[in-house]
Amino acid sequence: LGGRAQGPLVEIDCASQDWEELERKLFGFVRGDTPETLRSDAGAFEKAQGGALVLDRVDETSMFIQHRLLEVLDHGRVRPVGSPTGFDMDCRLFATARQPLRGRVVEGRFSQHLFEHIAQLEIVVPPLRDRLEDLPALVTHFLGVHAFEWKGEMSTPRMTVEALRRLSSHSWPGNLKELSTVVRDAIRSADGPLIGPDVLALGAWSPRIHPRATEVPGSL
Numbered sequence: 001l002g003g004r005a006q007g008p009l010v011e012i013d014c015a016s017q018d019w020e021e022l023e024r025k026l027f028g029f030v031r032g033d034t035p036e037t038l039r040s041d042a043g044a045f046e047k048a049q050g051g052a053l054v055l056d057r058v059d060e061t062s063m064f065i066q067h068r069l070l071e072v073l074d075h076g077r078v079r080p081v082g083s084p085t086g087f088d089m090d091c092r093l094f095a096t097a098r099q100p101l102r103g104r105v106v107e108g109r110f111s112q113h114l115f116e117h118i119a120q121l122e123i124v125v126p127p128l129r130d131r132l133e134d135l136p137a138l139v140t141h142f143l144g145v146h147a148f149e150w151k152g153e154m155s156t157p158r159m160t161v162e163a164l165r166r167l168s169s170h171s172w173p174g175n176l177k178e179l180s181t182v183v184r185d186a187i188r189s190a191d192g193p194l195i196g197p198d199v200l201a202l203g204a205w206s207p208r209i210h211p212r213a214t215e216v217p218g219s220l
Contacts, residue, residue, distance in 0.1 A: 004092055007051025012044045015060035022065055029081035045078040048091040058118070059097035059104055066111045073117040093118065128172040128179060135168060138176065142183040157193040159186075166197040 012025060028043030044053055055061075061069075072078050072089055079086035095118045097104075104110035128135070144156050159167075163186075172178055182200060189199040 002092075004051050007091075008048055009052050009054070010044045010048040010091075011054040011056055013056045014065070015057040019062040019064050022061070023068060024081055026065070027068065027078055027080050030083040040080070043078070043080060045072065045089060045091065046080075046087070050090060052092040052094060055093070055095040057098060058095040059099045059101055059110060063109075063111070066114050070111060070114045070117065073114070128175045129170075132168050135179075136164065138179060139164070139167065139183060142180050143187070146180070146184040146187050157187055157190060157195055159195045160197070163195055163197045163200060166200055166202070170202050 012022075014022060017025065024041070024043065026044050028041050028046050030040045055069075073093075076089050077086045078089050101110055101115050101119065105112045105115050128138075139159060140156075143159070147156050167179075167182070174181075182202060185201050186195050186199045189201075190196075
């Protein structure tokens, strides 16, 4: 709802590459000694100008990258690799972490100064197993997404009460990505629009019923 709503949204997985590659992807780079040999690539900060930049899994960044991010947030300027100058930062910054950043700071694995910059507004998202009241809405969402991708049509399949209860009894170690995969595979395996528990591939599923499983409403 803010003024950057129509701007670009750029996401970088901070855990998917080494620090040199991540530095180039975040800040961009400039190479060459003459106008004829000059080559530059825009980084995520430049691509996100006027919009928002999401740093996914920022807790897994190296201390070098943390120092580079701190420079940007301290001075409001982004310096591409190989550039003596840079440009003013003009994007909103979001960061996600799988491990509590306060604990990483105590362990000496995350910069306290960087933490103070990015933790001005902190939102803690509990694991899926601790918020089963969200399961029906999330299943509905993934049913719509994967039905359109797989079937190529807008009709959305539904899950039976038994299927929802089985989903509610699972511990969901993979959280939303695991739920998305389970729903996608169920759509592919089902014979019709109604999905039962027999097509749910939950891996090491335990028959132990979660104490809140009976709270799940009827079929979606």
